[in-house]
Amino acid sequence: MLFEVAGLSKRFGDLAALSDVSFHVRAGEVLGLIGPNGAGKSTLFECIAGVLASNSGSVRAQGRPMGRRERSELLFYVPDAIAPWSAQPLRWALNYTTGFFGGRADLGEEVIDQLDLRALLSRPVGELSKGQRKRALLAIGLLTPQPVLLIDEPFDGLDLRQTREAAAGLRAHAARGRTLFLSIHQISDAARLCDRFVLLSDGRVKGEGTMAELAAQASARDPAGEFASLDEVFLALT
Amino acid sequence: MRSRKAAFVWLLEKEARELAVSRAWWVLLLGMGPLVGVAFIGAVRTYAEVSGLNGTSAGVGEALAPLTGVWAPAFSACELAAVFLLPFVAIRLVGGDRQNGALKLELQQGMSAGVLIAAKAIVLLAGWLIAMLPPVSAILLWRIYGGSVYTPELAALISGHVVNAGLTIALAAAMAAVSEHPSTAAILTLSVTVGTWIISFIGAVQGGWWERAAGYAPAAMVGDFQHGLVRFDSVLIALILILTGFAVAAEWTRLGTRLRRRMIDSTGIVALSAVAIFGCALVRGSWDASESRSNSFSIADERALQQIHGTLQLDVHLAPEDPRRLDLERHALLKLRRILPDVRVTYQSATSIGLFEQTSAGYGEIRYQLGGHSTTSRVTTEAGVLEVIYSMAGIAPPSAAQDPVYRGRPLAIEPRGAGVIFFGIWPGVVFISAMLVRRNLR
Numbered sequence: 001m002l003f004e005v006a007g008l009s010k011r012f013g014d015l016a017a018l019s020d021v022s023f024h025v026r027a028g029e030v031l032g033l034i035g036p037n038g039a040g041k042s043t044l045f046e047c048i049a050g051v052l053a054s055n056s057g058s059v060r061a062q063g064r065p066m067g068r069r070e071r072s073e074l075l076f077y078v079p080d081a082i083a084p085w086s087a088q089p090l091r092w093a094l095n096y097t098t099g100f101f102g103g104r105a106d107l108g109e110e111v112i113d114q115l116d117l118r119a120l121l122s123r124p125v126g127e128l129s130k131g132q133r134k135r136a137l138l139a140i141g142l143l144t145p146q147p148v149l150l151i152d153e154p155f156d157g158l159d160l161r162q163t164r165e166a167a168a169g170l171r172a173h174a175a176r177g178r179t180l181f182l183s184i185h186q187i188s189d190a191a192r193l194c195d196r197f198v199l200l201s202d203g204r205v206k207g208e209g210t211m212a213e214l215a216a217q218a219s220a221r222d223p224a225g226e227f228a229s230l231d232e233v234f235l236a237l238t
Numbered sequence: 239m240r241s242r243k244a245a246f247v248w249l250l251e252k253e254a255r256e257l258a259v260s261r262a263w264w265v266l267l268l269g270m271g272p273l274v275g276v277a278f279i280g281a282v283r284t285y286a287e288v289s290g291l292n293g294t295s296a297g298v299g300e301a302l303a304p305l306t307g308v309w310a311p312a313f314s315a316c317e318l319a320a321v322f323l324l325p326f327v328a329i330r331l332v333g334g335d336r337q338n339g340a341l342k343l344e345l346q347q348g349m350s351a352g353v354l355i356a357a358k359a360i361v362l363l364a365g366w367l368i369a370m371l372p373p374v375s376a377i378l379l380w381r382i383y384g385g386s387v388y389t390p391e392l393a394a395l396i397s398g399h400v401v402n403a404g405l406t407i408a409l410a411a412a413m414a415a416v417s418e419h420p421s422t423a424a425i426l427t428l429s430v431t432v433g434t435w436i437i438s439f440i441g442a443v444q445g446g447w448w449e450r451a452a453g454y455a456p457a458a459m460v461g462d463f464q465h466g467l468v469r470f471d472s473v474l475i476a477l478i479l480i481l482t483g484f485a486v487a488a489e490w491t492r493l494g495t496r497l498r499r500r501m502i503d504s505t506g507i508v509a510l511s512a513v514a515i516f517g518c519a520l521v522r523g524s525w526d527a528s529e530s531r532s533n534s535f536s537i538a539d540e541r542a543l544q545q546i547h548g549t550l551q552l553d554v555h556l557a558p559e560d561p562r563r564l565d566l567e568r569h570a571l572l573k574l575r576r577i578l579p580d581v582r583v584t585y586q587s588a589t590s591i592g593l594f595e596q597t598s599a600g601y602g603e604i605r606y607q608l609g610g611h612s613t614t615s616r617v618t619t620e621a622g623v624l625e626v627i628y629s630m631a632g633i634a635p636p637s638a639a640q641d642p643v644y645r646g647r648p649l650a651i652e653p654r655g656a657g658v659i660f661f662g663i664w665p666g667v668v669f670i671s672a673m674l675v676r677r678n679l680r
């Protein structure tokens with residue numbers, strides 16, 4: 001186990017966005033955070049990355065809570081729907097990512113090709129379309145040096161071909177030992193890419209495990225049901 | 239292993255690029271030329287007339303110093319720009335990262351929010367120094383005209399405007415960090431600036447603590463620098479306020495901190511700052527950088543006054559808006575405070591303007607107490623005040639005959655070429671630079 005989330009809760013006034021969320025993350029896996037819109041996926045990522053303060057709970061490694069510095073050395077979180085350094089050209093943004101964050105400059109060209117960004121390098125980040133910007137954000141995330149990468153909605157705004165290419169790129173980085181934790185609301189995309197899943201609904205974890213483990217949990221709850229796909233498992237457990 | 243130094247250099251480069259693509263900064267640069275041009279050309283013409291140009295009696299300008307005659311008005315463009323243009327540049331640079339989401343990424347690098355804010359402050363200050371090129375080029379123009387330049391007073395004036403810009407940048411940075419939207423930050427920044435004007439106004443009417451507080455407002459501080467006076471207490475307080483602004487900005491830039499924590503920390507920062515400001519307000523000492531020694535008594539008088547070691551207490555029965563009070567402050571008390579170890583002044587009045595107090599018993603009187611002696615006078619001029627003090631201290635008034643007399647630096651010349659430089663060349667250079675820089679950054 002690389003790290004675990006233990007009893008994490010977050011409230012916005014009267015609204016409980018996260019309630020006692022607990023699960024663990026293994027080294028080198030592609031973990032999918034599955035949940036409908038409004039389930040609390042982005043809030044959970046922000047709390048794990050330390051971008052947002054949680055009300056209770058902790059992120060723990062080796063049995064003890066991680067401090068801010070430890071987290072920043074272990075995790076990097078790529079939020080959804082941002083346009084960082086929007087007036088700057090994409091090539092500079094990628095160079096800045098490797099320079100400022102201390103990432104691997106040698107991966108730059110590979111990531112650019114994997115995500116089909118070469119034609120966009122001279123364009124300002126803020127002028128990219130939604131899908132182009134998403135690919136740029138994925139590239140920024142992949143160029144950072146942290147062992148664990150949290151990406152919020154990595155395929156949002158991408159068409160089918162781009163989704164598959166981006167998924168292949170992410171898989172290639174996971175194969176090199178990088179741990180990926182992806183928040184995905186399209187269950188079919190998650191099923192294709194992820195090794196394990198955390199099911200989140202109404203701010204609570206409804207299940208955690210591989211497809212087979214989750215199907216077993218669903219069967220235990222509804223012995224008469226058939227759970228051949230992640231969609232069915234998700235509906236049964238949430 | 240991540241290199242912290244390299245990361246900071248990257249950060250500085252990023253902030254510099256962000257400044258270079260900021261329209262607000264280019265507008266500031268563009269505006270500085272005409273603003274300085276209008277002020278400088280007007281000041282040089284007036285100076286020339288007073289110096290004898292076009293039939294004005296020669297010799298009138300003998301008491302005229304370039305500091306107050308040319309540099310104070312020419313550099314006043316900086317004050318205007320610092321209030322109305324610079325905040326937008328600072329807000330764009332500080333608030334932009336939050337708006338576009340870059341802040342969420344950058345703070346995951348492990349670098350503290352304070353370092354992030356420091357990088358922005360350095361770049362903003364550099365941006366301001368570039369914006370000060372038009373008034374600095376006015377100095378070169380003045381030299382070409384044959385005008386006199388006294389470096390210490392100019393250095394003091396430029397430093398004053400840099401400190402004033404630092405105050406604006408720190409305030410705007412704090413507001414940009416505290417508020418969610420740049421427009422809110424702009425409103426808050428301008429509100430604070432207007433607030434300092436209100437304090438100055440109340441101080442002028444009410445006197446007392448308001449007047450004391452108004453003495454540390456940016457406008458008053460710049461006013462001192464325009465007279466070549468560098469007050470150590472003002473400078474220290476300005477530096478504390480600048481640090482406070484940046485500390486608050488850093489506090490509200492941190493991610494993952496609860497609102498309550500931010501509020502408590504910010505209150506602590508402000509409380510610490512208030513204590514430090516109170517301490518600095520007790521600091522005495524100042525430097526008269528003016529060539530004309532306009533903030534000092536004559537050298538002979540200063541030597542004579544240095545023989546007085548006791549407390550000089552003055553009870554002044556003059557209203558805050560009475561012109562005699564302004565005369566007394568500017569021409570006598572300001573200089574006394576610089577040379578005597580302990581000067582205590584208490585103002586008394588029942589009204590703010592004093593117009594209807596003139597018939598009251600004792601109005602207009604200044605009661606002096608020094609070393610067990612006391613006396614009363616109504617004179618508010620420098621010579622009159624000194625005469626009373628010498629008399630009370632039992633010191634013979636010194637002869638000022640051997641003192642060097644400042645004869646002024648008259649210069650009767652038209653501001654040739656200034657219009658072309660400030661209204662033509664400077665805006666043109668700024669426009670072309672903006673085009674080239676923005677193109678090269680892509």
